[in-house]
Amino acid sequence: MAKYQLNVNGQRKEVSVDPSTPLLWVLREDLKMTGTKYGCGVSACGACTVHVAGVATRSCVVPVSLIGERPVVTIEGISQDPVGRAVQNAWVEKDVVQCGYCQSGQIMSAVALLKHTPKPTDTNIDESMGGNICRCATYVRIREAIKTASQQAT
């Protein structure tokens, strides 16, 4: 076990965990922040996406020992960001969610895309969101919501 000082959604959080513990487990089990979901556990589905120093990161495969000082933003904190707020509003407006399990990861990836590419093309959306799987196949509404958020955020 080792102690880590994490910066999560702008707040300092101290955890005492095994260094090999994936960030996802620390968020969900130790910090009780269950908005970030466990999907595949091997970075293939995107449900566990959070931002680490602004980079959309698969928290299920990154050990907490490799996070260091880099700030972590989760779905619980994304509305503090204007782009994040625009994406969440667009998600509601377009009624994107069906079962909802993958959607926190979808939103985190969409925010990362829009922060880098404010006016994404369909190709940009396909490539950037291609790693986020939705078993309800809400992909068409996700695309619409990203375009709506793109207009609202700029």
Added chain:
Amino acid sequence: MPRIRAACLLVSAFLLAFGAWMIVSNTRGQARDGRRSAASRTQGLAAWEQVYSVLTHPRCINCHTATNYPQQGDERRRHVANVVRGPEGKGVPALNCAGCHQETNADSTGVPGGHNWHLAPLSMKWQDLNDRPLSSAAVCRAVTDRSKNHNLDGPGLLKHHEEEALVHWAWNPGRRPDGTMRTLPPMTHQEFVASTRRWVEAGTPCPPLGR
């Protein structure tokens, strides 16, 4: 007069003998140089084949693709999660290499890592579009073409093989998700650098195309 004629004959004979010696000596020298050059080229080509055996190992060639995606595993399957190359070989926003691949290997989760994880540029592709490794001759030409290799000359290539972090990673690739160790290239890094040095010292010769 007879003495002068004799002297002239003697000088002529001497010059003739000297000239003949020079020709024979020069021919022998050229043959020796030719043999040495051929030996050097032969040794250089043999060293290149050692280098090529490393470059086409999955730890290296998986990120030297000709396609829009990297590969993974010894079977060189397409990378999971629909990862794409992106404009700088580092993925795209929301799906960057760095979104999983950290500065070091993550052995507890089986994700490899290293500084500045990225795909090699398309100019350094060592495969065709069907993911088949290019021939030794073709890879050699790509590697030595300074318009394709970031303008590296022989010593620059040697330095790249000696010092580049992602080259070193190939010999420290960490564990797979199932906990087993990833396979290593067919020789040690030290042997790889020594082979590169022999190849560079021989003038970076390449096998003829068509092989």
